[in-house]
Amino acid sequence: MASEDTFIYKDTNFSETVGTGVSLVDLYADWCGPCKIMAPTIDKLAIAFKGRATVGKLNVDDNQVTAGKLGVTSIPTVVIYKDGQEVDRYVGVQGEAALSKAIEKHL
Numbered sequence: 001m002a003s004e005d006t007f008i009y010k011d012t013n014f015s016e017t018v019g020t021g022v023s024l025v026d027l028y029a030d031w032c033g034p035c036k037i038m039a040p041t042i043d044k045l046a047i048a049f050k051g052r053a054t055v056g057k058l059n060v061d062d063n064q065v066t067a068g069k070l071g072v073t074s075i076p077t078v079v080i081y082k083d084g085q086e087v088d089r090y091v092g093v094q095g096e097a098a099l100s101k102a103i104e105k106h107l
Contacts, residue, residue, distance in 0.1 A: 003043040007056025011065045014058065018081040022053040022106045024099065027070070027077040029061050034093045035076045041096045045103070053103050082106045 009017060009025055017023060026042045028035035039057075046055035060067040060075060070079065080088040080102055088102050 003046055005050050005055075006043050006046040007054050009056050009058035009063070009066070011063045014063070014066045015084075017054055017056075019084040021083065022103060023081040024049075024053060024055045024103055025079045025081070026057045027060050027067060027072050027079065028057055028075055029059060031061075032075050037093050038076045038078075041094070041099065044096055045099055048100065049103055052107055055103075080106060 007017065014025075018025065024042075024045065026035075026038060028038065042055060042057060049055050058066060060072060070077075074091050076091075076093065078090045078094055078099065079086055087106055090099070090102075
């Protein structure tokens with residue numbers, strides 16, 4: 001379960017949300033073991049960057065339109081946006097320090 005600071009991306013709010021500022025999107029599925037390993041890291045980043053970046057999750061099973069547009073073929077996939085443009089992409093389990101550094105470089 002996501003922390004209250006972790007944004008929930010959906011097909012309906014995705015473009016608008018990533019369109020401004022820095023956003024981290026964790027593309028995951030509930031059945032994905034590596035995604036479950038990543039979940040606490042995403043929640044910690046959401047708290048750490050509150051007010052400076054939008055950090056959240058997009059369930060690929062529930063939001064297939066966005067997942068398809070992004071060309072996601074493996075999960076977890078983490079994509080970082082700055083003002084609507086993809087600036088970084090990571091596939092597989094990533095550490096908190098690496099993702100924190102990636103967000104910082106775009107703030």
